[in-house]
Amino acid sequence: MLEKLFKLNQFGTNPKTEIFAGITTYLTMAYIIFVNPAMLADAGMDKGAVFVATCLAAAAGCFIMGLWANLPIALAPGMGLNAFFTYGVVLGMGHSWETALGAVFLSGIIFLLLSLFKVRELIINAIPNTLKLAIAAGIGAFLALIALKSSGIIVDHPATLVTLGDITSLSPALTFVGLFAIIALVNRNVPGAVMLVVLGITALGSIFGEVSYNGLVSMPPSIAPTFMQMDIAAAFDVALLSVIFAFLFVDLFDTSGTLIAVSQRAGIAKKDGSVPNLGKALMADSTATIVGAGLGTSSTTSYIESASGVAAGGRTGLTAVTVGVLFVLSMFFAPLAGMIPVYATAGAILYVSILMMFTLKDVQWDDLTEAAPVAVVLLLTPLTFSIAHGITLGFITYVAAKLLGGKKDELTTPVTVIGALLLAKVIFIG
Secondary structure, eight states, X not given: OHHHHHOTTTTTOOHHHHHHHHHHHHHHHTTHHHHHHHHHHTTTOOHHHHHHHHHHHHHHHHHHXXXXXXXXXXXXXXXXXXXXXXXXXXXXXXXXXXXXXXHHHHHHHHHHXXXXXXXXXXXXXXXXXXXXXXXXXXXXXXXXXHHHHHTTSEEEETTTEEEEOOXXXXXXXXXXXXXXXXXXXXXXXXXXXXXXXXXXXXXHHHHTTOSOOOOSOOOOOOOTTTTTOOOHHHHTSGGGHHHHHHHHHHHHHHHHHHHHHHHHHHTOSOTTSOOTTHHHHHHHHHHHHHHHHHHTOSOEEEOTTHHHHHHTTOOSHHHHHHHHHHHHHHGGGHHHHHHOOHHHHHHHHHHHHHHHGGGGGGSXXXXXXXXXXXXXXXHHXXXXXXXXXXXXXXXXXXXXXXXXXXXXXXOOHHHHHHHHHHHHHHHHTO
């Protein structure tokens, strides 16, 4: 049965290798079951329900990716997108979390349609690589600011807006300990380094009397508080167009980049570098986002951490299915997830932000028309607390820089049109 489903012999692998690869991938991305509920709880959502929604959305995405696209790529609610959901759309713009879920649902529908009608390649190819690099780095900076703020490393100041907090207090100190420990373990290729450190910092918090032990295993919490609570009608508001666009845009490029990188690392990419079953993979991603919105979580996307499973020998969808099974089992560890303090996940978020800012090394810094939009996205995404604002202002800057810098021949019609539309939105809508 496994051979028929996953074509193991064709890819030169076996069930034992694939299952071990799945366990490896799960360990590197399991931190999301702690981080996502904590982040969406700040938006007013029920933490237990989001925990279950996170596990189920991740499992659904992994099962679809594994059984349909037969790729060793795991999915879960995406970092950055969950931060934008809470701090950008709900707390920043004042929309309800139900409306934000509606926007996630619509972005998933649009993503699915783009995949079905094969428009995705046109969009991906039309957007300059500079902006793709900038958006990834900008989200990384956004995540870093959230982690620094939530842990108390950075605090508000009436004169300077922000300043350094008391980094000798418990929360900032343990955040740094967590970050340093993750760096040490990851650099030594320790499996599950991030999750181990999150649990280790939680144990330290318990020793200092900051964490109360509530058990480890229980029946999953009720998902009723978030299940099918999305407000799709409210999400059709014109003010949410940029939000839907941001969810769609980030998910589209994050997924595409992950699929390309992981398939090449696995040696399963085609001779021209393209991803096998790309259409199915993108539809798996978009379907998982739609399912996740219905369950009660922000956009579900492909995880670059899947590369760890590939490095362990994963080559087929059995790896992804294994991850999905482990996410289902994770639902029974809700008491553990509920004990995780903010400072235990802050170090993990800082680590993810560092990985996302790696893209800056590929920016053409000696070309001002390339560097300026990157700098705008990198600075304004965190400082406006909005991925949507960062993307909008980055697009406008890119078009303006090329036009005024004498390089209009480097502008494509789609990018120019998008830049003009975004400028009009800023002027007339805000």
